[in-house]
Amino acid sequence: MEKKGWDGFEIGAMLRSFDGATRDIATTLPEDRPYSQSNSFTASVADWRIEKPLFNKDYCIDCQFCWVYCPDMSIISRDKKMVGIDFDHCKGCGICVEVCPTNPKSLLMFAEQQDEESAIAEWPKKDTSKAKEEAKDE
């Protein structure tokens, strides 16, 4: 798309979210949508992050708390399953990690440069300190 300055912007100009005909966007998944160049979906805010969330599917219970509370539509859920994270649109706020209810958490924040393999290798184990304390009390 040709970018225009403020004075080259025609009065009454319209930015279209999609190229071509669309019907029932509410039931069309993002991968099937004909996004246009002026839809912010085609842009990225990845450079806002200093930390990124990483996802370990071994511990995930598909509760979808991360999906409903993500402010940036960056948790990808398909067929009621958590699939992954959209790193083009994630701003690294960390809400998904805070609301994750599993033990250990199935989402954790890591430095932006860390690769996924090494992060999963060093994933913390289940925190059993609470369970042990309860056993002692008994």
Add this chain to the structure above:
Amino acid sequence: MSEIKKIKNLKEFSTSADRFEGANLLCPGCAHSIIVREVLNATNDDLILAASTGCLEVCTAVYPYTSWDASWIHIGFENGSSAVAGAEAMYKALKNKGRLKQPDRTPKFVAFGGDGATYDIGFQWISGCFERGHNMMYVCLDNEVYANTGGQRSSSTPIGSSTTTAPAGRVSYGEKMMKKDMMAIMAAHGAPYVAQVAPNKWKDMVAKIQKGFAAEGPVYINAMSACTTEWKFAPEDTIAISDLAVDSLVFPLYEIINGEKLNITYRPKNIIPVRDYLGAQGRFKHLFTKQYEYLIDEWQKNVDKKWDYLQRREEASV
């Protein structure tokens, strides 16, 4: 079309395809987009949206991008509501004349505004729309401050909060006025449905939005939107702060039907002291000094009084 979308649980809700896109410029951890997502995903019908000037508007329509996958308009600070009301009037007129191109589709009309656009600047426009009885929904994203322009006080700012135009210091404890009771004002218009919602209680919120869509006439939704920048807390704590606000009854969740019948829709199991809610935010930091500590007790008293009033109204069914 026009049938209510079935959302039994969160897994079912998560199959929704968002019509609000990422790479908008809202702050990381902003509750605005959580609210917008929950409103938009509550229906599969077509949407006709408007936004008043505010964080949501300036961050989602930055040239050359738009973050909306539905018809969306922005005109001015005050008239998000009347823009949508105009579209709704046109829709009705075309329907009566039988000139709708797709008569089987039943679009929903929604206007979004911040608390500045709702409580102060757009107030008479909203009042007009509600008086004329347009079939629309108005969602106020209530973050209790003019966050877009740098944190000036609005008439939604609660007492004791430090803002850039009512700063706390040696001689002042910040904002001196109580928060305006917008819910009561909108209910007094005789609107069929008025409700207060919080994004952290997603099920309560989605149920209320769907009730609002089903109602004939103007619907007012007051949505608490925790502002990480102006309330001064870490971005990952948005949901935790919202939980505190709801469980301490600072933001009680209730609905008023036809301006007459009040229902409390969420009663916290453990009511937490208001002190915990205030202490979690930087904007109330100065209340925890000897000089201003008496305000915390006053806060608690006000919240208790309001909760007592709501309970009595619910019991008396008025």
